[in-house]
Amino acid sequence: MAYINFKEEKAKGKFQLDERKKNNEILYKSILKHKDSLTGFYPNLKYSFKKIIDENIGKKGVLGEEDFQEITNEDIICTKFIDCTFKNIKFKDCRFIGCVFDSCKFDEGGVSFENCIFIKEDSEKLPSLNRKDNLGCSFYNCNIYAKFLNSDISYAIFENSKLQNTSIELTNASNCIITNCEFEKVEVVDSDFRGFKIFSTYMVNFSFEDKFLTKFDEKTFFDKIEPRVKDKQEYEGIYTVYESIADKFKDNTLTSNFGEYYYLGKCIERKSLKLLPKLGSYLDWIICGYGERPFFCIFSALGIIIIFSFLYLITGIDTDGRTILYTFSNMYTWNISKFIKDFNEALNLSVGMFAGVGIDNGKPTEIGYLVANLEMLIGIVLMGVGVGTLVRKVIR
Known part of the structure; x- marks a missing residue:
């Protein structure tokens, strides 16, 4: 039998997503209400506690990262960016607390986040000992061309968004939830994906380029990928994604999870093969389920x-x-x-x-x-x- 119950995981993930949204909304309103007593932060006066609508943030044109506009050591708190365009801009050592990016574009030369934090862990309510708010940022209906380097995007929500030519390197992405998104050339390097969950997302170009190890655990979950075009090139792309995920579970000694994604990958690979190899693959599948059934x-x-x-x-x-x-x-x-x-x-x-x-x-x-x-x-x-x-x- 399968080690991963995809239907159950999706139901649990939907419940977890709903609960996180509710938690974020409560904490967002609480911070707005008590913003004058917020400790440990120095809100950026231009953006914090505001709705920023249809604004271009960054430089025009397609520039190299060395020519990006740089914003350093800023705390951007409880900001709702709506229909905004971020381009040719680098955020360095910044903190984004409770921010919502709705229908935004990270465009042209892209956006770089270096040593940035997208989560508020500590609780403002007393007693606060051993209590964590885990207030993450949310990205809805966004087109994201970005680099996250040595940053913390844990507990973030990505929904109905497209991530393209995006790099996640040396970054804490634990407990992120990604749903109804599309990945087009997303690369992960030596990051923390413990508790990371991804649902109903189309991926044909998603890879791990580790020098050391991206961390997975038993709660890390990748949903099945539904083919769209259903041609040889797409099947090969999906198979490669499953293979990368399976190998990463194996590197983390989670061999049961490895077996499940290995099986899914072989089932997709079979559809891309020519006649004789396909017959051999069918035989392998029928006899023992590629060694996993x-x-x-x-x-x-x-x-x-x-x-x-x-x-x-x-x-x-x-x-x-x-x-x-x-x-x-x-x-x-x-x-x-x-x-x-x-x-x-x-x-x-x-x-x-x-x-x-x-x-x-x-x-x-x-x-x-x-x-x-x-x-x-x-x-x-x-x-x-x-x-x-x-x-x-x-x-x-």
Whole structure:
């Protein structure tokens, strides 16, 4: 059985997202109400506690990062950026607390966030010992071309947004929730993805370029990717994404999760293959689910036993001094009760041949021995594959 219940994870994620939105809204209103008593922050007077609508922030043109406008050591608190365009701008050592980016564009040369914080952990309410607000920022309906370097975007929400040519490097992205988004060339380097969840998001170009290790845990979740174009190039892109995710779970010694995304990747890869490799892939899938579905071996074995039972009826079975043989020439003598009895003999013989033990009551005819030898070989191989698959899963 699957180790990841995708339907259940999506339901839990939706509940978690709703609860986070409610929590953020309560904390947002509380900070606005008590902004004069807020400690430890120095609000930027131009942007904090305001709605900024349809404003261009940054330099015009397509510039290199060295020519970006730089904003340093600013606290931007409880700001709602609506229909704003950020371009050719670098935020360095800044804090974004409770900010909402709605229908914004991070455009042209892009936006760089270096050593920035997008979360307020400490609680303002007393007693505050061991209490955390975890007030993150939210991005709704945004087009994001950005670089997050050595930043903290934990507990952030990305919804109905497109991330393109975006880099997440040495960044804490733990407990982020991404839903109904689109990834177009997103690269992750040595970041923290513990508790990271992504739902209903289209990804064909998403990769990990670690020098050390991006951290995953049991709560890290990536939803299935639904193909759109359904051509060879798209299938190969989705397979590569699944492969990257699976390898990263394996690097984090989460081998059960690795197996699930490996299986999804192989299922998608199969659709991109040419005829002969595709037939081989189908065979691998049917027999053992690419080594990740032990119960497939049982279904395959039952199917083979039934198929060979019919073959024995056609080639003949010698039993109790009579020969059971079904051909078109004697089909007028067939009847249901006789067929059930004869099929039972054929089934018994097929089970014995598949297991390599045979039976006492019946044996194949001379022609049928070829069929029996073939079934015996298939049975030996399939039982070996089944045991190997099961042992692999048990060890995990």
